[in-house]
Amino acid sequence: ENCHITNQIIDRLYLNKCHFKNVTFENCQFGRIDLSDTTFENCDLSHLKLTDGSIHRCEFINCRLTGSDFSNCNIQNTLFLENTASYANFSYSQFKSVNFVNNQMSHNCFNECTYSKVSYEHCNLSESEFINTSLATLDFSTCQINHTVIPIDCLKGLTVSSEQAVQLARLIGLEIV
Numbered sequence: 001e002n003c004h005i006t007n008q009i010i011d012r013l014y015l016n017k018c019h020f021k022n023v024t025f026e027n028c029q030f031g032r033i034d035l036s037d038t039t040f041e042n043c044d045l046s047h048l049k050l051t052d053g054s055i056h057r058c059e060f061i062n063c064r065l066t067g068s069d070f071s072n073c074n075i076q077n078t079l080f081l082e083n084t085a086s087y088a089n090f091s092y093s094q095f096k097s098v099n100f101v102n103n104q105m106s107h108n109c110f111n112e113c114t115y116s117k118v119s120y121e122h123c124n125l126s127e128s129e130f131i132n133t134s135l136a137t138l139d140f141s142t143c144q145i146n147h148t149v150i151p152i153d154c155l156k157g158l159t160v161s162s163e164q165a166v167q168l169a170r171l172i173g174l175e176i177v
Helices: 162-172
Strands: 004-006 014-016 019-021 024-026 034-036 039-041 054-056 059-061 074-081 094-101 114-116 119-121
Touching: none
Parallel strands: 004 024, 014 034, 019 039, 034 054, 039 059, 054 074, 059 074, 074 094, 094 114, 094 119
Antiparallel strands: none
């Protein structure tokens, strides 16, 4: 609690039942991390590299995740609540039973991800990318999706508001008057 961790590069770090509060991680890389039953509360994880990790039953609450790299992670039973996570990379990750609630997630990469029982509620996903990612079963109706990159073949089964449908219709070349 209330500490600053700098310049740590640890491969295959295992953390179980930890609680980090008001901790800043600076210039750290934790490749192939194994996180379980761990909470990060009011932490600064900006630019933290957690590539190829396993994240199970964790919580990220009111954290700064700007520019963090979660690529190729297996994320299960995890909550992301009220975080600032712009420019984060989640590409090639697998999400199962994950809830994203009230997060600032603009300019994120969710390319080539897989989803099962995932929810996005009141998140700003503006200018994020969902390339080669099926969005079937997801609901973006309460989220901001301005200028989000979603290929046409990934839209099938995505739930959106009527206002968002007008925005997305332009992706397939419809002219709405």
